[in-house]
Amino acid sequence: SERELHEATVTTPVNIAVVKYWGKRNNDLILPTNSSISCTLNQDHLNTKTTVRASSSYTDDRFWLNGIEETISNSPRLTTVLVTLRAIRKEKEKTLGPLAEGEKPLSEWKLHIASENNFPTAAGLASSSSGYAALAVCISKVLELDLTASELSKIARRGSGSACRSLYGGFVEWQHGVDPSGEDSCAVSIAPESHWPELEALILVVSDVKKSTPSTSGMSTTVKTSELFPLRVNEVAPKRIKQMEQAILEKDFNSFATIAMKDSNQFHAVCLDTFPPIFYLNDVSRGIITLVHRFNSQVDPATGEPLGIRAAYTFDAGANAVIFVLKNNVKELVEYIASHFPPATLQPTSVYFPDPFGIFRS
Numbered sequence: 001s002e003r004e005l006h007e008a009t010v011t012t013p014v015n016i017a018v019v020k021y022w023g024k025r026n027n028d029l030i031l032p033t034n035s036s037i038s039c040t041l042n043q044d045h046l047n048t049k050t051t052v053r054a055s056s057s058y059t060d061d062r063f064w065l066n067g068i069e070e071t072i073s074n075s076p077r078l079t080t081v082l083v084t085l086r087a088i089r090k091e092k093e094k095t096l097g098p099l100a101e102g103e104k105p106l107s108e109w110k111l112h113i114a115s116e117n118n119f120p121t122a123a124g125l126a127s128s129s130s131g132y133a134a135l136a137v138c139i140s141k142v143l144e145l146d147l148t149a150s151e152l153s154k155i156a157r158r159g160s161g162s163a164c165r166s167l168y169g170g171f172v173e174w175q176h177g178v179d180p181s182g183e184d185s186c187a188v189s190i191a192p193e194s195h196w197p198e199l200e201a202l203i204l205v206v207s208d209v210k211k212s213t214p215s216t217s218g219m220s221t222t223v224k225t226s227e228l229f230p231l232r233v234n235e236v237a238p239k240r241i242k243q244m245e246q247a248i249l250e251k252d253f254n255s256f257a258t259i260a261m262k263d264s265n266q267f268h269a270v271c272l273d274t275f276p277p278i279f280y281l282n283d284v285s286r287g288i289i290t291l292v293h294r295f296n297s298q299v300d301p302a303t304g305e306p307l308g309i310r311a312a313y314t315f316d317a318g319a320n321a322v323i324f325v326l327k328n329n330v331k332e333l334v335e336y337i338a339s340h341f342p343p344a345t346l347q348p349t350s351v352y353f354p355d356p357f358g359i360f361r362s
């Protein structure tokens, strides 16, 4: 019958932080030390596609990542997301009518989950952000739960902190919250992607190798050892959250770019200040940083006037760069980068996304 198999497929975009999340105040609930702000990229480009199938005849929950089966019990985070959503389903079943003779409640059906990233996984390209967002949304659909984006955001957060921000398109803030339960630690929309359609993101894939230090262990060592970290958490990040929100609302590219670059740099400085230090940038990443600053210091050849800040780099837990640039400067920037970096340096490909911002559709 129709009730014997339930299936849903969800595609979720990655998000790239411009004020970074780095550090947890609660490791189990994944509560951050500071708020963060991100841009959700267009889901036509970097995304995770997840299909979940529930069947009363399945005997086990199973999970495939990029076609390879993984053991769910080896992933406490995946288990948490699954257990949380099933518990919500169980609550809902109390309000539903009685089942037919011999019928199993949906909360007891096993799930087969297949998740695929269309880009390198765990290479500092925010694969966990889209991955856990897709997982939470997809399972909640199959279990027929009517959860709000805010509720889904909190569940995705238990998978990977940054995933809570992929529940919204456009410009998003993950509010750190104060409640020890984490009830107020979720993402909120600052503005939809349509607010600033001129803003584009360029992804420079420098390396597709898996990052050397997973973000969870890296953050935990930072919180324990970095002496710069308290300054970042208590003073710098809160100030930048306010400034960045204003820059986005005012579509002030100069401020947006300056804060994004400084915040990326401070995140990597805090990584270097961690003991033992964590290195995510490589020589190509540093070359890109230098190049963007050189691009930004150009003058108009006719008037000699500075052209101003026209590009901003940001790097997560990996060597790959995301460059923010306004539409009318994309062509010039791409040519500038291409003339300094032979294509072979940017492995495997340098990808240009002409229209990075997309509306999240579940």
Ligand code: PMV
Binding pocket: 016, 017, 019, 020, 021, 022, 036, 126, 128, 129, 160, 161, 162, 163, 215, 216, 316, 317
């Ligand atoms: O969600 P996680 O645990 O993969 O952490 C992501 C941390 C950064 O990508 C470096 C910064 C951020 O805010 O996304």
